[in-house]
Amino acid sequence: MLNAISHDVALENMKKIPEWELNQTSISRAFEFDEYMSAIEFVNTVAEIAEEAHHHPDIYIVYTTVTLTLTTHDVSGITESDFEVAARIDSLEN
8 A cells, every 4th residue: 555755755756747736635737728629638648647557636627727636545645656647647748
């Protein structure tokens, strides 16, 4: 089972995903798109990453804005898995 990481480790990991926001028990990021269907295509790609990683973000869609929140519910906090999935999602922009 995964263990929640300390706040200091989380801060260090945030350097690898600077566009994300560190919250008390999660990390989150909003993505903006020009069109609604582009946002939906992005969500579908994120879903594939999540399924492969067995680690699923909370997804909030408001027209062309997609907000993702990653947390590890089993430990009520943040784990390395959250940062790994966030980095994979960020790699979609390249």
